[in-house]
Every structure is written in structure tokens, then in C-alpha cells.
Amino acid sequence: MLRVPADDHLAVTIRVLSALGAPERPAREQAAMLLEGDLRGHASHGIRRLPVLAGRIRNGVCAPGAEPELRWSTSSVLVVDGHTGLGPPVAHRAVDALLERVAETGIAVAAIRRAGHLGMLAPYVERLAAAGLCGVATTTSEALVHPWGAAPAMLGTNPIAAAVPTGGEPVVLDMATGQISRGKVLDHAQRGAPLPDGAAVDAEGRPTTDATAALDGAISPVGGPKGYALSLALELLVASLTGTALGRDVRGTLDTTDPVTKGDLLIAFDPAAFGGGTALTPFLDELRGLAPAPGSSGVQIPGDRARATRAANLADGVPVDPGTWAEVTAL
């Protein structure tokens, strides 16, 4: 991996997007999210996505200068039409609005349609947590995961993120409901490396560790039938509230040609309105201090590792695949 200074990483994205007509702020917010992906070690959400974004803008299915339309349909429900703009600026405007509103309403939700790929969800719920709020985010994505009991990819990797403030660093969940990312399957196929058991099925729906066979098949849901059920429930919830697509009709984050048809939900909860006030840190410290199980390195609190990886990569340079870096700098 190359080690790229964070400023150079940002500058490349901003320059490419600006040349394609993106105004300064959306370009900067999109660049920051691609940087976050690479900083946290999730290259699939990093600058590797820039060529797809550029292609989408060139093909007219992403309007990087579009102004999102935000409308409070009730005191607590924000309906957002991204007008095919880049995802991060749309989601950040939604978070801005939630932050402003939730002190009054205690809970507020943004339902987003026609925004580009948001990138990792963690940074959005982290913004809420930094303001002392609990945040939950979920989003639909292209069908890559098979339903439990059948072969074809029919569900997104439908991630769910949550952040809970603790007084110190927040606890931050950000998990896909697929066993493995499409990027990792591709990577394993290129290297001829086997997949973990249970990560995927082949085109006939048989479990396989052959990454090439998995490319013709589908990713398995995490935790088998329960992960499938959770993923399906999230997909239906998002689609029915945001008025967006389902299953194989979800498009526009991996391709360069199709209008975006996925949806996103962001929910903010203000603990002050709930009168809660349970101290979380003693429990978290107890978990961190548990003796590791045999063969384990001990208990991780969600968010800790991402913060550590991020800090190390900020110091040492952002890891970027050389081929990816050559491609984006050529752009």
C-alpha cells in the first residue's frame, strides 16, 4: 500500500470533483468521506470510489451542484430529496437539521432519497454523538446478499450504524448485514485466496470458500437466518419510509449509469428528553478489562479500533492501493 498524506488524498478528490463542476463545499464533504473510508481501513468506502463518482457525474446521473430539498413534514420527520447530488453533502445537511431540531422534539428522523452513496455511516452518527445525542443510521444498497434459503443476491449489504455518547469517546457501531464486503470478495478472487467459511455461496446457492465462485453467487447474510431477517427488515423499513427501491431495483452506488434508487434513514435521540442518565463508562471499562478468551485478543468496544486505525493512518499516511492512486491521480 502507498502511504498518502491526508491533505493530498483530499486534494485529489476535490480537484477531480471541482473539474467536473462540483461546488467547493460538496466537493470537500465528499472528499472528507472518501478519506474517512481509507483512514479507517475500509478501502471499499475510500478513494477507490472516486472513478465511479466521476463516471456518474459525466453520465449525468449525479448532479454534484444540486441543492438538496429538506422539508419537515411534521415536527420530527424530515423528508429529504437529494436531487441526485453527492451523498455526503445531502446527509450532512440532514444531520445539521436534526441537530437543530432534536433539542425541541427529543427524537427526529431524516428520510433521504435521491442522494449519492453516503460512504461510511459512522461519521454521521458520530456528529450526533459529539452533540450528546444517540444516533442510528441505516441505508439500502445494491443486491449482493442472498436471502437465507435461496441462491440469488436479492438484498443489499444494508448496514446499520449507531452511536451512543458516553461522556468520553462514543460507542460507534457500523456494520454491514452481509458477512463480507463485495470489495473483499473481489480482492480474494484476484489473489486466489479462500474466503472464510460461511461468507458466500456459489451460483447454485452452495456455501463456497472459492472467491471466484462467490463472484457468480452471492454474499451470505451475517449470522445466517437472523442476519437475513434483520437485513430484510431494514431494507423494507428504509424503502417504505423513503419511497425508494427494493432488491435488484436498488441502483446507483456501484454503477456509473443508473439513477440512484437507494434510501437512507438517520435518527437522532436526545437523551436529555428521556431523563435517562445511566453512566456507561464503568460498564465499558469492565468489558475492556475482561480476560481474553482462549485464542482471542480480548474484548473490543465498537468504535475503539476504528479510532485507533484512523489515528495511526493520519500519522503514518493514508493507505491507498497503488493502482487506485494511479487511477485517481490520472483523473
Next chain:
Amino acid sequence: MLRVPADDHLAVTIRVLSALGAPERPAREQAAMLLEGDLRGHASHGIRRLPVLAGRIRNGVCAPGAEPELRWSTSSVLVVDGHTGLGPPVAHRAVDALLERVAETGIAVAAIRRAGHLGMLAPYVERLAAAGLCGVATTTSEALVHPWGAAPAMLGTNPIAAAVPTGGEPVVLDMATGQISRGKVLDHAQRGAPLPDGAAVDAEGRPTTDATAALDGAISPVGGPKGYALSLALELLVASLTGTALGRDVRGTLDTTDPVTKGDLLIAFDPAAFGGGTALTPFLDELRGLAPAPGSSGVQIPGDRARATRAANLADGVPVDPGTWAEVTAL
């Protein structure tokens, strides 16, 4: 298993609770929830719990006639103090209030503390779905699940339920974030039957299929590290919003002596406020119609099987373990 007429099942619970001072409505609502557990094939949430409930009332840690206190702290946040009453009546009053409010606010949430065990969560979100709403429910529970990477039981089986209306029958998720229920581990230990791989660890944190060893150990989170992270996030979210306990401090649904310290969250979303309107049924029918994967019986839509089991058991009689029936009728 005995096959008990549903009316007899209800009558036994109502008679026991009435004799212990429960007013008619709470007794009836509690009885209905124990019946739901057995009707849907989840004996761990069925009438098997009645002796624990009776013990809690006798010991003064459950007040079956308590009136729950419901307070809208904002337009959309309902803070509920169950005053140690039975769980189902408290949760039903919260659902009543959400149903009334959410047409105006689009989203509304109830944060419940000091209510008894709610029973299965599905029936509450089904009430929301029957009114055309999406519902999400989650609750904390006694520490039975180990965090990923360590041995001791430190997390609840923290279930999450969700219902999404479809025009026809709703899709209903109701899953614990533990691989298996404590009841099943007990049952396997009594029969000397092995547990499924990955379901539990022994006291040292080593994966085990020996149910007796698992009783000294802990249940594993579903999906390994991801299920652990999801369970922890849910537990922190519930505790911080409801002001209830964490980890091993969560008490009062399995014992007969401790004040209840778990919490519950119920969220209602009114799709009408979101302007969604995606038709879900064609996608669900497509999933149902997929060719089964090798060795599988095909795709299940969450909620379908519970409805079928429920209908069959209503017709054939409610399955109840003979020992349990003897115990509750003796009460």
C-alpha cells in the same frame, strides 16, 4: 407436549394473577402475552414464566395493580415509568399512546422503565403495523451472552423486533441477538443433547456444544463479533435513554426477588408522514417464490412462520410441557 385449549391457557394465568391481586385488565393482558409465547412455539416466553411472575408478586417486587405513569416529555418522546407493574399492560398503554400521537408527529418513541418482562416483542410492533405504522422495539435483559473475545456473560440476549406493514400481512422481525435462548440450553442439558456449533462457550470461553458446560459459561452472540457489537449498541441505547441498568446489573425478569432494572424502547413511524409508498408485496412474493438452495426448504419471510404456527396451535391446542402445566395449574 400437552395440547391445551387457548381459553384454558388464558384462564389459568388470569386466575393465578387475580388471586395475587392483579386487576382484571392487567391479568388479561399478561395472560394474552404468555399465550402468544406458547402459541408461537416460544415456550420460554409462555406460561412457563407464570411461576416467576407469581413469585415476584408474592415477594413484593412486582405490583400487578400499579398504574403506569406516562408523560410526554416532548411532542414525540413518551417517558414511561411502569411502577413495577406487569410488563404487557405497561407496554400496551405505551403503544396506545404512540398510536394516538404518531399521526401528528410522524415518529414517536416510548422509553419504558420499571415494567415487568414484556414477553415476545412481536405483538407490540404488530399492533403498530395493524394501524399502518412501522414499529421497532428493543429491550434489555439479564446478562446471558458473552462479549466477543471474553468468557463471562455480560450482555442480555437483547432482542430487536420490527414490523413493516405491506397492505397484506406485515413483515415481522423478532430476534434475540444471542445464538440460542437460555431455555434451549437448559432443555438440551436436561436431555443430554448437543448444542449447535457456535451457540455457546464454557466457563473458560472455549466454544462448546456441551449444554451442561454452556450453563456454566455463556451464550454466544449471533454472527460473532457483529452480533456482539449490535447487542452492545442496543443495550447502551436502551440503558442511556431509559435510565436503566447494564450488564450484570440487569435484573427482574428471571428471578423472583430483585426489582426490575431492565428497559424497553418502542418506536412508531407513520409512513404517511414520510411520503414513502413503495409497494413491498411484489418483492416479498419474489423472495417467497425463489428456488430453494440445496438442502434448504426455501426462503421464509419473517413473520410468516410465526403466523402459521400460531394458527395451527390455535386449532390443535396450545402446546405446553406437562410439567409446566402441572405447576401452573397447581398454583
